[in-house]
Amino acid sequence: MGEEEAVASPAELQFEGRLKIVQYPDPRLRAKNKRVNTFDESLKKLVDEMFDVMCRTDGIGLSAPQVGINVQLMVFNSDGEHGELEEIVLVNPRINGYSRKIVSYKEGCLSFPGIYADVERPDSLNVDAQDITGARFEVNLTGLPAGVFQHEYDHLQGILFFDRISDEVLETIRAKLQDLEKKYEERTRKPSPEKIDARMSRNKPVGFGKS
Template sequence: MSAVIAVEKEKLETPPLDIHYLGDRALRQPAKRIAKVDDSLRQLAKEMLQTMYSSNGIGLAAPQVAINKQLIVIDCEPDNSANIPLILINPKIIGYSQELCVVEEGCLSIPGVYLDVTRPKTIEVTFKDEQGKPRKLQATDLLARVIQHEMDHLNGVMFVDRVDNGLALNEALQKQGFSVQAVKPVK
């Protein structure tokens, strides 16, 4: 087991990083691969986890805090102190299941908006961990969905870009004060 980045799973009044919101150009830039895994990267992952926990999230990608790097932090059980968060550096999906599932998603960069998104139920992903070691993971259900959602951020894609129900999308975005023009549908 690799050394784990130790972070208290608590809500900080002032998280170390600022989350950027739909409409911000930082969210639409493709993230750059990380060449070197070092202490500064581990510190960034730690601050991302603190920011994610402070915002009641279960996943956060570096572009959401305006850092153009292929780094994702995930914790599908933020209320379970024994659950170890997942840090994915330069993740790449190498396999998808044929089986799709539709589940409601939300995003820290689009607060208050929750809409159905169709994604593969199971994925296989390769990545480097926080020590720079190559890893391979088979993920299903919620974890698979969170990895896919966060990896979309690394490609400048937001979950609203994948919503099929345009009416529900427009309504939800307008209700929360977001511009429908900020959506860039992917098919």
């Protein structure tokens, strides 16, 4: 398993005001996400606010780092569809196993507004996680819900969806990524923490989000 995971303090689950979506290339999207060991009112408040953000932005999954809080937490619509919401909270999720069948979906991301690209992922997987009370549970996901989960799980590993696409597909969205980098520099008056032009042809992450 490697080195022991850092644990988030109760204060790291707290926030003021309304949460906002963090956009690429904000460094919080690449930061280490700490394990949650505190299951209290602060966590419930954070989860409620994340569901609110997800619904306001027509999302079907949202990870904590996407709202600037670097902990291992995601909220998720297990139906994988807009409209009727089947809310599921996954704290400290882990992938137990996944199918050999690989499917391709055109993925978008709230942290990459207006950008979509084809990403290949396993069609089904088994997930172990904790709920909002800290109780452990397992869930099997297939099809679109499996893809949504893997996208959000990647966020908890500091992996962004364009890390998993081919160089050919990357070329179709390179200009839009550059535009987000420029907007970040204009907004923060700081150099972009990463540049898509620095990505040479390289291997994609291995294991579909497994650490």
